[in-house]
Amino acid sequence: MNRSNDAGVARAIHGSPWLPYALIGPAALYLLLFQGLPLLQELRLSVSHTSLLDAAAFRFAGAANFTELFNDPTFLSSLRITALYVASCVAGTVGLGLGAALLMNRSFPGRPIARSLLIVPWAAPPVAVAMIATWMFNAQYGVINRALGPFAPPYGQWLDSPSLALVAILAVTIWQLFPFTAVVILAALQSVPQDLREAAVIDGAGLWMRFRVVVWPVIAATVGLLALLMTIWSIRRFELIWLMTQGGPVGTTNTLVIDLYRRGFVLHELGKAAAVGIVGLAFSLGVTMIYFIVTERLAKAGPSA
Amino acid sequence: MINRRVLGLGGSAFVATLQGARQVRAQAAPKTITIAASMLGEPLRGPKLNAILEEFNASQKDFVVKPVTVPFSSFGTAMFTQMGAGGGPDIIAFDQPNIYAAVAANRLLSLDEAVKGITLLPGNNSLKIKGVQYGVALDIGNYALIYNPELVKKIPTTFAELMAEAKAQTANGNFGYAFRHTRAEEAGMWYDLSNFVYGYGGNWSKDGTPTINADATLAGVRAYKEIYDAGVIPRGADAATYRRMFASGKIAMMVDNGGVPTVLKGTNPNTPIGVALAPFPTKNIGQVMAALAVNANSKAPDAAMAFMRWFLGKGPQTTVQGFLGGSTVATPVPRTKEELDASPYIKVFDSVSDVALPFMPPGLEVQTPQIRGIVVEQVLLALQGQVELKAALDEAQKRVLALPR
Numbered sequence: 001m002n003r004s005n006d007a008g009v010a011r012a013i014h015g016s017p018w019l020p021y022a023l024i025g026p027a028a029l030y031l032l033l034f035q036g037l038p039l040l041q042e043l044r045l046s047v048s049h050t051s052l053l054d055a056a057a058f059r060f061a062g063a064a065n066f067t068e069l070f071n072d073p074t075f076l077s078s079l080r081i082t083a084l085y086v087a088s089c090v091a092g093t094v095g096l097g098l099g100a101a102l103l104m105n106r107s108f109p110g111r112p113i114a115r116s117l118l119i120v121p122w123a124a125p126p127v128a129v130a131m132i133a134t135w136m137f138n139a140q141y142g143v144i145n146r147a148l149g150p151f152a153p154p155y156g157q158w159l160d161s162p163s164l165a166l167v168a169i170l171a172v173t174i175w176q177l178f179p180f181t182a183v184v185i186l187a188a189l190q191s192v193p194q195d196l197r198e199a200a201v202i203d204g205a206g207l208w209m210r211f212r213v214v215v216w217p218v219i220a221a222t223v224g225l226l227a228l229l230m231t232i233w234s235i236r237r238f239e240l241i242w243l244m245t246q247g248g249p250v251g252t253t254n255t256l257v258i259d260l261y262r263r264g265f266v267l268h269e270l271g272k273a274a275a276v277g278i279v280g281l282a283f284s285l286g287v288t289m290i291y292f293i294v295t296e297r298l299a300k301a302g303p304s305a
Numbered sequence: 306m307i308n309r310r311v312l313g314l315g316g317s318a319f320v321a322t323l324q325g326a327r328q329v330r331a332q333a334a335p336k337t338i339t340i341a342a343s344m345l346g347e348p349l350r351g352p353k354l355n356a357i358l359e360e361f362n363a364s365q366k367d368f369v370v371k372p373v374t375v376p377f378s379s380f381g382t383a384m385f386t387q388m389g390a391g392g393g394p395d396i397i398a399f400d401q402p403n404i405y406a407a408v409a410a411n412r413l414l415s416l417d418e419a420v421k422g423i424t425l426l427p428g429n430n431s432l433k434i435k436g437v438q439y440g441v442a443l444d445i446g447n448y449a450l451i452y453n454p455e456l457v458k459k460i461p462t463t464f465a466e467l468m469a470e471a472k473a474q475t476a477n478g479n480f481g482y483a484f485r486h487t488r489a490e491e492a493g494m495w496y497d498l499s500n501f502v503y504g505y506g507g508n509w510s511k512d513g514t515p516t517i518n519a520d521a522t523l524a525g526v527r528a529y530k531e532i533y534d535a536g537v538i539p540r541g542a543d544a545a546t547y548r549r550m551f552a553s554g555k556i557a558m559m560v561d562n563g564g565v566p567t568v569l570k571g572t573n574p575n576t577p578i579g580v581a582l583a584p585f586p587t588k589n590i591g592q593v594m595a596a597l598a599v600n601a602n603s604k605a606p607d608a609a610m611a612f613m614r615w616f617l618g619k620g621p622q623t624t625v626q627g628f629l630g631g632s633t634v635a636t637p638v639p640r641t642k643e644e645l646d647a648s649p650y651i652k653v654f655d656s657v658s659d660v661a662l663p664f665m666p667p668g669l670e671v672q673t674p675q676i677r678g679i680v681v682e683q684v685l686l687a688l689q690g691q692v693e694l695k696a697a698l699d700e701a702q703k704r705v706l707a708l709p710r
Binding site: 051052053054055056138139140155156157158159160162244245246247248249250251262265266267268 | 382385386388389390391406407409410411412478486487488489491536539540541542546550674675678682685686689691
């Protein structure tokens with residue numbers, strides 16, 4: 001009797017046209033409140049001359065902020081640096097993560113310990129990482145220059161050298177993020193059918209061929225998703241860069257978010273800062289759209305593609 | 306059975322008693338205000354400034370002041386964000402340029418009534434905007450040459466001597482000189498750069514017209530670059546690091562402000578410290594100032610003004626100057642014999658009070674952050690050899706002229 005009642009309720013729920021809305025409702029409400037409304041406010045600010053000291057006052061500026069930004073060499077340089085930083089981060093973290101995951105997927109003594117240690121950089125707080133890295137790159141007392149000895153850069157400068165500052169920041173970023181990609185790819189590797197691997201070995205396929213034909217098709221979607229996540233996270237990364245260089249020297253590590261912060265909180269130009277934020281958002285949306293278009297095409301083309 | 310009328314009367318009496326008690330409590334409760342200063346969080350001076358606040362609280366029955374500690378690095382941003390949203394502490398110890406920015410946005414109250422009848426040191430005039438006093442100094446630090454007398458035997462009196470001594474002192478991990486030279490320390494680099502410019506008789510502007518590429522300004526910046534190029538500074542070291550190096554005997558000289566000897570002694574009480582006039586062609590030098598101002602958003606401006614007036618009294622001013630070391634306060638407080646015996650170098654910092662200049666371009670004070678950013682960026686380009694110094698300053702001049710007024 002009870003069982004038939006339960007079944008009836010379940011049927012009623014599953015059959016209800018409101019079910020999808022009820023399920024998506026809380027998440028949609030959350031996004032609307034904490035993402036949608038601030039985004040609208042940012043859009044509104046981006047077309048205004050608003051000062052940090054008088055955030056409530058609104059003076060309509062039209063597209064002036066955007067026009068000024070795209071005529072400002074500092075902003076254009078920050079766009080280039082952001083693109084370089086993001087591309088390097090994605091290539092570094094996904095490449096290194098893939099290599100580490102393939103290594104960790106093999107059987108060797110002490111593998112559980114190695115897998116546990118791998119996650120340590122990802123678990124470390126970014127602020128602590130930035131502070132420690134700054135000391136490691138210190139010109140006078142840093143361990144990196146001590147280790148490099150005569151091969152250290154002139155005056156031991158890393159974070160103050162226009163040619164090395166971004167390299168140093170990228171090294172720290174990739175070191176901190178690659179464990180995450182490694183762990184996710186390692187999880188995906190567990191889905192690679194063992195019988196297919198064995199069949200490939202019996203057929204005489206080499207290491208590269210086995211990876212390309214057996215492993216890659218299984219993990220490709222995961223790697224693609226990781227690349228997307230790394231892209232968006234890299235566009236947004238602030239604390240590490242700000243703490244290590246504040247965008248210097250001479251703007252060589254001045255990414256979009258650093259530029260946004262400087263305009264908003266150092267120069268008090270909230271309107272322009274919001275405009276930088278909108279450009280960053282457009283950049284992220286563009287990358288996301290490209291990802292979905294490519295994914296869809298690959299899915300339509302089938303597994304052989 | 307209880308009579309309804311008796312019950313009603315009893316209830317009314319109870320309510321009246323409660324209301325009365327609330328009124329008495331409201332009358333008796335002192336007004337609470339807050340004061341924010343990065344100094345409050347400093348290990349050496351913070352507890353002493355907190356003790357002053359306690360002294361005020363003990364002396365008052367109508368007002369209570371509570372400290373708000375915000376680190377120096379994020380102080381201006383934190384205050385402006387709160388003030389822009391209609392809040393913030395009642396009293397704020399701002400850097401000078403922030404006072405101008407806050408006044409331009411109508412975020413500060415006039416202190417004219419609070420300072421009436423009080424003699425202020427001339428340095429406070431830089432906090433008077435369009436005839437209105439918007440701030441009073443908490444800490445005025447003049448700059449001078451701080452050197453290690455155990456290393457430097459002949460005190461340099463010219464730039465050539467400074468350079469020669471700095472070169473002689475640079476060896477085996479020791480450096481002859483130190484200053485800020487990175488974007489990460491933009492404000493500090495601006496101070497250090499400005500000292501050279503002022504010392505060479507230049508300035509960043511005159512009566513609101515930028516003079517960034519003027520001859521005297523260029524000469525000062527060129528001297529700064531000469532020291533950088535000579536390899537006599539610990540490149541990449543921030544102020545906290547090179548001051549620690551100074552306290553460990555690894556830096557011979559630096560031009561720094563009157564509060565720094567106290568910091569050095571705090572790091573190492575045995576740090577040998579000598580102070581002389583900066584060896585530049587003129588006696589002109591910079592002056593850094595933290596100034597107290599009253600937030601226009603304050604809900605208790607009367608309490609804030611009462612605190613300001615009390616703070617400018619002889620007792621608190623003498624106490625504060627006593628723990629500031631080589632700095633001075635808002636009002637003239639004579640140095641005591643004990644003070645001068647313990648720190649004879651104080652006299653040197655005091656001796657430049659009449660020629661010390663604030664780190665703000667005259668007539669363009671509100672735009673200090675923008676001008677600072679442009680100048681520092683261009684000078685860094687020149688330091689890195691990416692552009693010739695004169696061309697860098699020409700570019701900075703052009704960009705500053707293009708700033709919206």
